[in-house]
Amino acid sequence: MPTGAKPTHFIPARERNKVEQRLSKTRVTVFFGKNAENIKQRIGFLPKLARVKNMPLEKSLYKSLVLTNYSIKPKKYRFPPGKGQVLQGKNPNSVLNGNNTHEHLSLFDFSQETFIKSKKTFILECTELKENLSRKINELTEERPPWFTLDDVKKMKFLSESKILAKSRIPAHGQVLRVSLCPSSLAGTCHKERDCLAGLCGLIKRPTDLYEVLAFHLDRVLGLNRSLPVVARKFSSDLLPYKYTNGDARPIIWWDPDIKHLNDTDNDQNSHALGWIQYQQMLKYRCGMSNSIVNCNRPPCLGIKHTEWAKLTLFDFLLQVQDRLDRYCCGFNPDPSEPCVEELLHDKCHNPKELVLVHILVRQSDPSHLVYIDNAGRPHHSEDNLNFRLLQGIDGFPGLAVRVLKSDCFQNLLLKSLQFDHVFWESQGGFEGVKKLVETINRRGKILLKYIEDHSLPLIPSV
Incomplete structure (x- = not known):
């Protein structure tokens, strides 16, 4: 529903009907109900991720085809206001920043338990990712897949965007650099002496360690939530040795100051000695x-x-x-x-x-x-x-x-x-x-x- 739209602008969608709307270039929240009178803001249920294809009609208008296989389940999986948003038209801040003829997957805020499929119940239907899916991915935004917490996204943005203030070696780990980072929002106020204790540091590892990124995303998708946030990044800081700035992507992992380490230089990568x-x-x-x-x-x-x-x-x-x-x-x-x-x-x-x-x-x-x-x-x-x-x-x-x-x-x-x-x-x-x-x-x-x-x-x- 476009911002400021009246209830008469709702087009009730029943069963598996195709809904076509001409909408201005704005953010739209999709709601479902049996008729326009009983559609409520907090009750929208999508057992299938909407596949949205935007096709330009005029300079300011877009034709949006929203195909859903939906049902009304008033007692479960309530979406909070502002969630379940489908972007109409090109949004420069979107994670997926392809052109408008590409098909995009809308993001919905749902419980991790809705990943589960059974023969009788299908809360989350998978939409096939095709080869024409946009290869260009824009900068990280807070419009996130639901398995990431807001804290995950903030740390990923921090790791990918922050300026490097200082570097140091980790004893017995010659292939790893610890760097002090300063987010742009704190420019001029960061103190490299205290940064790591404040959680403002990261570990830069080898290009061959890039699969740390795969591991982090796997951890979140499976609902384990035990890995530290990590992103891939190409570095250009003058503070880093040349091999770190030669254009190769490297993983940078958030340094957690709360990790417990043994007081043993030969066994500092453990919280417990365990055979x-x-x-x-x-x-x-x-x-x-x-x-x-x-x-x-x-x-x-x-x-x-x-x-x-x-x-x-x-x-x-x-x-x-x-x-x-x-x-x-x-x-x-x-x-x-x-x-x-x-x-x-x-x-x-x-x-x-x-x-x-x-x-x-x-x-x-x-x-x-x-x-x-x-x-x-x-x-x-x-x-x-x-x-x-x-x-x-x-x-x-x-x-x-x-x-x-x-x-x-x-x-x-x-x-x-x-x-x-x-x-x-x-x-x-x-x-x-x-x-x-x-x-x-x-x-x-x-x-x-x-x-x-x-x-x-x-x-x-x-x-």
């Missing part, structure tokens, strides 16, 4: 669960909820992240060029007592939940050599994430999410390159689903 045998024993105690017989905050538990490990293993399996639960490459056949082979770590696999976990991190303010770092994984890892050791000891998997993986929506949701990072999108060769990455994750998801079914593992409710 493989201790980890497997801890899983048997189901720490923090209602049927656990031990205190979650006392040994053998670490204060981390049992369900956290299920989320982590699902995430690591899909990405084939080895350098966390299996840095020794004991669960697959490593190539001789693998660091675990070159550094003779693989030789320790015969002695489980020597195996330790790394990157087991929590926040000081939230010690019961894990934080995922170094998530680039192995998108090109062979499917006949997947690491199933990552799943050892896990007795159930997060229900929401599994249902998203099962749904026909998963690939499209992840593709749509990755469009939000136009630098990453372009670095992978556009739609075709990103699509291959998403298909790889989807195939691994099918393999994981079969593993869950074969082992009769239950789904854990979202908590």
Whole structure:
């Protein structure tokens, strides 16, 4: 409904009718009801994402074809005012900044539970992403996919736009630079000495670590929400070494000052020192669960909820992240060029007592939940050599994430999410390159689903 329109401007849409309206170049909120009298602002339900195709008619008018398969469900999934907006005409601030003849997917604010498809109920219908989808993605905006929080979007904008004030090396991590950042809104007031404690820093990693971006978006689409915000960016600051400014895209990850680190320079990438045998024993105690017989905050538990490990293993399996639960490459056949082979770590696999976990991190303010770092994984890892050791000891998997993986929506949701990072999108060769990455994750998801079914593992409710 255009701003200021009277109720008579509503055209009731019944069943599967096609609605055509001539609307001025403005933002439109789509509502549904049985007739014009009972249409209310807070009750609009779209079991299918609207496909909107804008075609110019005159200089200031656009013809909008809105095709929906809708229903009225007055007791569930209420959209707040101002949500469920379809952009008519070209919006320079839109995430998708293609030309008006392209088909765009409208964004709707809905619960993550609406990702779930069943035979009888289809709350979210997937719209196929076609090859003619706009390759040009404009700057990040607050018009976001619903799996991102506003805080996610703010941090992504901060990482992609802020000016670099200073740089520093991370001990024992020569390929990583920590940079102090100043957002344009705070220009002239930033103090590099205190920036990192205030959450105004980021880590710039290698171009080969760009898959951290894929991992972050996967984390959000699956509803895990354990990874730190990250974007791909091309740098030009004079403060950086040349190899950082040669035009290659690199990931920059938000530096979380709340992460708990051990006071051990050789083990500072952990909040807890944890060996493989201790980890497997801890899983048997189901720490923090209602049927656990031990205190979650006392040994053998670490204060981390049992369900956290299920989320982590699902995430690591899909990405084939080895350098966390299996840095020794004991669960697959490593190539001789693998660091675990070159550094003779693989030789320790015969002695489980020597195996330790790394990157087991929590926040000081939230010690019961894990934080995922170094998530680039192995998108090109062979499917006949997947690491199933990552799943050892896990007795159930997060229900929401599994249902998203099962749904026909998963690939499209992840593709749509990755469009939000136009630098990453372009670095992978556009739609075709990103699509291959998403298909790889989807195939691994099918393999994981079969593993869950074969082992009769239950789904854990979202908590």
